[in-house]
Amino acid sequence: MNISSKIVDDFVANDISFVTTVPCKQLGGVIEEVEARPEILHVPSNKEDEGMGLCAGAFMGGKRPAIIMQNTAIGVTINTLVTLTQFYRLPLPMLISFRGELKEPVACQAEMAVHTKPLLAQLGIPTYHFHRQDDVEEFDAILKYTFMCNKPVAILTDATFWGGY
């Protein structure tokens, strides 16, 4: 199974047509796939809070959005998640590379990894952790859930899920 294709297939099946991304080495394949799909407008952002602003606008303009980013971005975007996405009750699937987990080669990434789930829990953000490849089977249901409840929802995807580095 090509998990990048499966993820983007689920985006398209759920009518997600606006995707913003800030790259991570681990997300290269899925970003490439997003870029390749004619159903999706791909607007890369320079910073993740900017991306969440773009997603808020796109949703209000009638397009279902999603953001793809690294877990370090949780540190960057807390104010935006709280005062924009949550305050205005905007749905936002966040496909997040969970750096700093098992198989991580870069020590610094482990520093943010230990804060990722506590921060998401503190923010009351529904959080799913994809560790095994089969976990991707839930992605479609998670997207449906996100647009049902109008919340930001985090999908953490670790190195084991992506098959290493």
Added chain:
Amino acid sequence: MIRSEILREIAPILRPHLVVCNIGLPSQEMHLIDDQPTNFYMLGTMGLASSIGLGVALAEDRTVISIDGDGSVLTNLGTLPTIANNVADNFILLIVDNGSYGSTGDQPTYAGKKTSLAEVARACGCENVVECRAEDTGQVLQKAIDAGRMTVIVSKCESGNVKVPVITMDPVAIRDRFMQSMAG
């Protein structure tokens, strides 16, 4: 001429269009001067008026005008390359540049010193950038709307505020009303 005088003057030009208002006084002044369902007021999140406006414009055909400030653009400078590289000809970014952080007590910004936001926007690749005097804002804005080309306007005005009440509308009501106005 200060920001609230500019907003008062351009309100009739803005009225038929979708407007994303920056956090703090710009939203509060716009709400007081000419509250419209087509206005989206930011109650938080400094810096994202241009990003939200561009997002709306990339998803919707109607003209979208983001009313931003120099301080807020400086806090989200990454927005300018994104705007330049994702052209939405129904999008206008109006930067009311009073060289100060108006909502927090008029502390000076770098845009009031050596930094030219118009030059920054051009260097980022924005193709239609107009810097104008506060007094000419309405005319420049109308021209940009009529041209149907994505435009960044930097309106140089004086620093200063009028007393306005905070917005007590619920954010979900603001958002819902804004979305309904597009559907209708």
